[in-house]
Amino acid sequence: MAYKASDYKTDAHNDWCPGCGDFGILSAVQQALAEMDLAPEQVLLFSGVGCFAKTPHFVRTYGCHTLHGRSLPFAVGAKLGNPELTVISLGGDGDGYGIGAGHFLNTGRRNLDMLYMVFNNGVYGLTKGQASPTLKQNVQTKSLPMPNINDAINPLAVALAAGYTWIARGYAYDGKGLRELIRQGINHRGMALLDVLQPCPTYNTVNTKDWYEGLEMDEETGVKKPAAPRIYKLAETGFDPVVHNPDDSEEICQKKGQAFQKSQEWGDRIPVGIFYQVNLPTYEDRLKERVPALKQFSPSNIPIYDPATGTPSLDISPALSDLRVC
Amino acid sequence: MSLDFSWMIGGAQGSGVDSSATTFARACAAGGLWVFGKREYHSNIKGEHSYFQIRVSDRPIRSHIDEVHLLATFDKETITVHKGEVVPGGAILYDPAIVKPEEIGRPDCLLIPVVYQEIIQATAREFHREKELMKLAIMKNVVAVAASLGLVGLDFQLLKKTLEEVFKGRRAALAPMNIRAAEQAYQFAAGRRQTDYPHRLRPIAVPAGEKRIMINGTTATALGKVVGGCRFQTYYPITPASDESEYLEAHPEFGVTVIQSEDEIAAVTGAIGAAVTGVRASTSTSGPGFCLMAEGMGWAGMNEVPVVIFNYQRAGPSTGLPTRHEQGDLKFTLSASHGEFPRLVLAPGDLEEYFYDAIDAFNYAERYQTPVVVLGDKAVANSTQTLPWYDLGGVHIDRGQLLSDEELAVQVASEGRYKRFKFTESGVSPRSRPGQKQGIFWLTGDEHDETGHICEEPENRTRMMVKRMRKLETAAREIPIEKKVNLFGDRDADITLVSWGSPKGAILDAMELLKAEKISINFLQVHLVLPFPTEFVAQVLARARRRVNVEMNYSGQLAQVIREKTGMAMDASILKWNGRAISQNEIVDGVKRILKAHESKVVLTHGV
Numbered sequence: 001m002a003y004k005a006s007d008y009k010t011d012a013h014n015d016w017c018p019g020c021g022d023f024g025i026l027s028a029v030q031q032a033l034a035e036m037d038l039a040p041e042q043v044l045l046f047s048g049v050g051c052f053a054k055t056p057h058f059v060r061t062y063g064c065h066t067l068h069g070r071s072l073p074f075a076v077g078a079k080l081g082n083p084e085l086t087v088i089s090l091g092g093d094g095d096g097y098g099i100g101a102g103h104f105l106n107t108g109r110r111n112l113d114m115l116y117m118v119f120n121n122g123v124y125g126l127t128k129g130q131a132s133p134t135l136k137q138n139v140q141t142k143s144l145p146m147p148n149i150n151d152a153i154n155p156l157a158v159a160l161a162a163g164y165t166w167i168a169r170g171y172a173y174d175g176k177g178l179r180e181l182i183r184q185g186i187n188h189r190g191m192a193l194l195d196v197l198q199p200c201p202t203y204n205t206v207n208t209k210d211w212y213e214g215l216e217m218d219e220e221t222g223v224k225k226p227a228a229p230r231i232y233k234l235a236e237t238g239f240d241p242v243v244h245n246p247d248d249s250e251e252i253c254q255k256k257g258q259a260f261q262k263s264q265e266w267g268d269r270i271p272v273g274i275f276y277q278v279n280l281p282t283y284e285d286r287l288k289e290r291v292p293a294l295k296q297f298s299p300s301n302i303p304i305y306d307p308a309t310g311t312p313s314l315d316i317s318p319a320l321s322d323l324r325v326c
Numbered sequence: 327m328s329l330d331f332s333w334m335i336g337g338a339q340g341s342g343v344d345s346s347a348t349t350f351a352r353a354c355a356a357g358g359l360w361v362f363g364k365r366e367y368h369s370n371i372k373g374e375h376s377y378f379q380i381r382v383s384d385r386p387i388r389s390h391i392d393e394v395h396l397l398a399t400f401d402k403e404t405i406t407v408h409k410g411e412v413v414p415g416g417a418i419l420y421d422p423a424i425v426k427p428e429e430i431g432r433p434d435c436l437l438i439p440v441v442y443q444e445i446i447q448a449t450a451r452e453f454h455r456e457k458e459l460m461k462l463a464i465m466k467n468v469v470a471v472a473a474s475l476g477l478v479g480l481d482f483q484l485l486k487k488t489l490e491e492v493f494k495g496r497r498a499a500l501a502p503m504n505i506r507a508a509e510q511a512y513q514f515a516a517g518r519r520q521t522d523y524p525h526r527l528r529p530i531a532v533p534a535g536e537k538r539i540m541i542n543g544t545t546a547t548a549l550g551k552v553v554g555g556c557r558f559q560t561y562y563p564i565t566p567a568s569d570e571s572e573y574l575e576a577h578p579e580f581g582v583t584v585i586q587s588e589d590e591i592a593a594v595t596g597a598i599g600a601a602v603t604g605v606r607a608s609t610s611t612s613g614p615g616f617c618l619m620a621e622g623m624g625w626a627g628m629n630e631v632p633v634v635i636f637n638y639q640r641a642g643p644s645t646g647l648p649t650r651h652e653q654g655d656l657k658f659t660l661s662a663s664h665g666e667f668p669r670l671v672l673a674p675g676d677l678e679e680y681f682y683d684a685i686d687a688f689n690y691a692e693r694y695q696t697p698v699v700v701l702g703d704k705a706v707a708n709s710t711q712t713l714p715w716y717d718l719g720g721v722h723i724d725r726g727q728l729l730s731d732e733e734l735a736v737q738v739a740s741e742g743r744y745k746r747f748k749f750t751e752s753g754v755s756p757r758s759r760p761g762q763k764q765g766i767f768w769l770t771g772d773e774h775d776e777t778g779h780i781c782e783e784p785e786n787r788t789r790m791m792v793k794r795m796r797k798l799e800t801a802a803r804e805i806p807i808e809k810k811v812n813l814f815g816d817r818d819a820d821i822t823l824v825s826w827g828s829p830k831g832a833i834l835d836a837m838e839l840l841k842a843e844k845i846s847i848n849f850l851q852v853h854l855v856l857p858f859p860t861e862f863v864a865q866v867l868a869r870a871r872r873r874v875n876v877e878m879n880y881s882g883q884l885a886q887v888i889r890e891k892t893g894m895a896m897d898a899s900i901l902k903w904n905g906r907a908i909s910q911n912e913i914v915d916g917v918k919r920i921l922k923a924h925e926s927k928v929v930l931t932h933g934v
Binding site: 010040054057061064065075078085105287292300301302309311312314316320324 | 357605771
């Protein structure tokens, strides 16, 4: 059966601000799921806390709106509990790169087969506009009493260092491109980070939709300058993010190097697309090598008892024999 | 009591104290004797003093005693620290190369010089491995154990058999040399046996068909978990809980996915995420880690996710005494995390309850769809004890209202849609799992409606709180009284001890002695702390002549909970918070101080 984007819509009340970048991302998620023809019951979305974190309520799949910063560890548990599900973890820039930064790093070194998608707008929207870890130094958005005193972290560079095997950046208002990136991120066999730039029309008065699209106002004349889009697509520049031979450590090094360099570009030109991609064995693969039962079952499906009698399935006599003294 | 013998070995941490003690205990247990072992160690890897005390008896024992009848040493510090614990007429094994007998300062004891180095050298020569003397120094542990057993005359064959079991697999090649060293030490000490040293260990017959194991608290929990269907365990390294997860990881044949998380927040949220998919999931930690799990536990309470959390308490606050014992987390556990949600709190008191409670915890978690915390502690975690082979006869798994596809279809057909948080009489709503076509749900830390979507309506809030909290009443009603409390001893007694967790063993052992002294005593063990068995506890206390709480904490936390729930106060308390578990002697003395000297607060301080 072919699913349509509307099959992934719910009737939950949406209370995002008009013009919020979240709408574009939500719609891209629904369309990507439809394009991939993923059965709604096979998809499990996690989110942390923030405006964006309400997203799972608007998607008709299994959804978990969790704690601030903890989308990833919840999702890791669920993915390993049932690896047959398509698990997508949603984070925010404050949520995922701030309070949840430890999980962001450590999930990179496991390489689960999962997509982590971060809604990045530079501010803490739901608490009324404080600076997030991705807001640049000296930038003063609307509700900051003083310009931002901290420097910003670079999530793509951090992901490279942490071991993510697919690293990309999208833009909330590039629906088609974002859909394509979401699909590729889900399809990538390994841990994928998709950082999505999005305006916050209410609190980020600096990195606006017009700013990203290069439609700034000329302060003297009061008219918009001709478009000089900051966002451009890496793929259109011939950039090849893929490690073609994962056994070649030199190629890995070179591809990471160019990805790092590209990740530093910001200002007049902001690249989107895939920065780095390599295929390596997943955490699930490694677990299967260790725990024999996982070759046959997901943990959630391992038979643990006889439902008719309640008798546990596992015989622990061999373990008790090891402890036997007489 | 016909046989009650206490042996202690001490030494620098990392020098083999634990394995010596295990060998000693296994040899005794192989001879049909019952053992209880207590392990004490510093928060350190190598060098600091650690010791292990093994108590041996001809009847089941569940605690340690203050006396030491035989102290085995190979360094000076062990002598200095522990010589005072050796009873007059007891024995001390010492290394004459390190200490002179007159330096020991216990002329009332049998002092036996064990020439460790000579025995090891002679053995090495015999096996042509003299060049490896440095490496072979570790054999001093076997020498100490063998000399000890030679002195008390336990059949050498029992030690030999034990060593063959210890040195197996990759280490099998080491067995003959260790056995040879043991033989020499055993014979030497047997030759020094004197008639005024009364202690002898003789094998006793094990009744036909009876099988016994020797186990510690973390292994008992791990085995209970896997029997109970746990197939997902997360942990962040912490003493004394990590041993449990490492045991599970070392046994992949159990089929448990064990994840070492980046922190305890990830450990608890990972277990909850896994539990959402339907696998029985748990995490094990100690106090500092449990603090970090509080917020995650609240999310599980809000979203009615069955997750099991083991907290092996250790001495706090903060890092506290990281390797020492305390029961300081009771009140915290009862209310940890902001807001109000139902949770069950179990407090097992011994190695049998650690095993069976691990199974019950998962049944309760799924039946009531809420977090279950098991409050263990360092004392039992690190105790070693002989037990009858676990009886799995009455064990069953109850998954509560976990819906099959067919049941789900029936529900959806009758109600139009699936509601994860459907309002019900019991408070429990039938549960689907991701992957089930008709069971789609939403979970959120926000207050939510029956479908799981955010809802701030006051009326819905009022009903949802009632629905969730009602599950505690359902649990209180359904869980049988024998799972909630134990009442030991006479129905009418001069003194009623009330306790929870690990003091159980010392109390039960002490009661036998007190009874022999014609002191009429009973003991109420609170096993399920939440929902609290208020009615039963109130009944017992109402007819008690003298109520005394026994707890390993400063403020008498159970007594406070009892007062809150029943309005009844204790007449006296026996408390200890120096980080060392309560001994049998201390309970005996404490009870006498209360009954005879009319003390109202006995603070125990034994232990080094």
